[in-house]
Amino acid sequence: MRINKLAGALAIAGLATVSGAAFATNGYFSHGYGMKAKGMAGAGIAFGQDALAAATNPANMVLVGDRLDVGLDWFRPQRSTVTGTVTHDGNGKEDFFIPEFGYNKMLNQNMSLGVSVFGNGGMNTQYNSYNATAGVFAFGSGDPVGVDLSQLFISPTFAMKINDVHSVGVSLNVAYQRFKAYGLSGFNVAAQTSAVGSVTDNGYDNSWGYGARIGWTGKLNADWTVGATYQTRTHMGKFDKYKGLFAEQGDFDIPANFGFGAAVKITPSLTAAVDLMRIQYGSVKAISNTNAQGGLLGANNGSGFGWTDQTIFKLGLSYEYSKNLTLRAGWNSGETPYDPGQTQFNTLAPAVVEDHITLGGTWTLDNKSEISVAYMHAFSNQVSGTNTMTNRMYQDSLGVSYGMKF
Numbered sequence: 098m099r100i101n102k103l104a105g106a107l108a109i110a111g112l113a114t115v116s117g118a119a120f121a122t123n124g125y126f127s128h129g130y131g132m133k134a135k136g137m138a139g140a141g142i143a144f145g146q147d148a149l150a151a152a153t154n155p156a157n158m159v160l161v162g163d164r165l166d167v168g169l170d171w172f173r174p175q176r177s178t179v180t181g182t183v184t185h186d187g188n189g190k191e192d193f194f195i196p197e198f199g200y201n202k203m204l205n206q207n208m209s210l211g212v213s214v215f216g217n218g219g220m221n222t223q224y225n226s227y228n229a230t231a232g233v234f235a236f237g238s239g240d241p242v243g244v245d246l247s248q249l250f251i252s253p254t255f256a257m258k259i260n261d262v263h264s265v266g267v268s269l270n271v272a273y274q275r276f277k278a279y280g281l282s283g284f285n286v287a288a289q290t291s292a293v294g295s296v297t298d299n300g301y302d303n304s305w306g307y308g309a310r311i312g313w314t315g316k317l318n319a320d321w322t323v324g325a326t327y328q329t330r331t332h333m334g335k336f337d338k339y340k341g342l343f344a345e346q347g348d349f350d351i352p353a354n355f356g357f358g359a360a361v362k363i364t365p366s367l368t369a370a371v372d373l374m375r376i377q378y379g380s381v382k383a384i385s386n387t388n389a390q391g392g393l394l395g396a397n398n399g400s401g402f403g404w405t406d407q408t409i410f411k412l413g414l415s416y417e418y419s420k421n422l423t424l425r426a427g428w429n430s431g432e433t434p435y436d437p438g439q440t441q442f443n444t445l446a447p448a449v450v451e452d453h454i455t456l457g458g459t460w461t462l463d464n465k466s467e468i469s470v471a472y473m474h475a476f477s478n479q480v481s482g483t484n485t486m487t488n489r490m491y492q493d494s495l496g497v498s499y500g501m502k503f
Contacts, residue, residue, distance in 0.1 A: 159207070326358075378434055408432070
């Protein structure tokens with residue numbers, strides 16, 4: 098009976114996450130996973146705190162114990178593109194609700210088995226103010242213009258303590274993504290695409306894929322913990338309905354990423370955590386191909402978003418104010434993954450935010466269950482292109498989760 102209930106909760110969380118994950122902050126990845134980590138700018142490679150820890154470092158699952166965590170994040174990105182003196186509002190949809198779910202069970206004192214379900218990220222724009230004479234929108238011939246990409250990860254995880262110092266873990270990442278584009282009929286011609294009819298206005302297409310994440314955590318002494326993690330490239334099925342839009346005939350794999358982290362107990366009540374992450378966007382042609390490569394859309398050398406690998410720095414603080422209240426704060430920074438020559442295609446995905454601040458906290462109830470909250474603000478940033486287009490964006494999110502130890 099317990100297994101059936103868990104499977105049902107997992108399915109509900111997964112379906113809800115797919116409908117909610119529509120944009121993210123480090124490129125198109127989320128700035129963090131799990132409400133506690135989100136309150137610390139996503140830092141968590143060496144500092145796991147809940148059953149979403151596997152999304153950052155699976156080795157930490159054996160350290161968090163028996164837990165159930167369920168959360169919901171309200172996410173509000175504000176994106177626009179400027180051509181000359183005209184500002185085009187890309188906020189046809191502004192509010193997104195992104196659930197998360199985690200469950201972890203200790204098999205014995207040294208091994209755990211769990212699952213984390215989370216929105217990896219995505220991208221969304223909807224321009225309702227179509228203007229055929231305004232540069233950036235010359236590729237469309239209808240109103241509205243936009244895209245919607247969502248990605249869901251379901252990550253069963255096994256972790257174990259090798260000894261009192263070292264822990265390791267591995268997650269199988271089962272990934273689902275869906276995508277649609279609309280209003281791009283100016284691209285849906287033989288002079289622009291290798292597959293006319295598979296560029297725009299075909300509704301949602303979806304694909305499944307797989308990959309893995311491995312991790313290690315080591316306790317150097319009573320105050321210092323370090324960790325490392327690597328996620329393989331997630332090989333996804335192709336978007337057949339959009340094989341004339343994305344390079345390699347609709348291929349849209351999720352890039353590999355890796356990172357290193359450290360956590361130090363500065364005082365008995367104050368812990369600082371630092372992560373350094375690298376997302377390898379440059380390995381996926383649909384994301385990394387530039388407009389200078391000259392191929393038709395959908396071809397192996399067709400234009401993509403021109404994104405390069407992105408390095409992200411995360412710094413988080415956790416302060417145990419009392420036995421019932423923990424406060425958190427953080428800073429997350431990563432350079433925009435594309436240069437000014439790529440602003441035209443990136444009107445559909447203006448991922449230009451770089452610096453984020455976060456705040457959060459956890460209140461522990463008398464029954465030892467927890468209520469956690471996390472707030473994130475990504476400061477406004479812009480990239481002005483060589484083609485007179487400027488992409489702009491800022492973001493806010495506010496989330497709450499319920500955690501239970503058992």
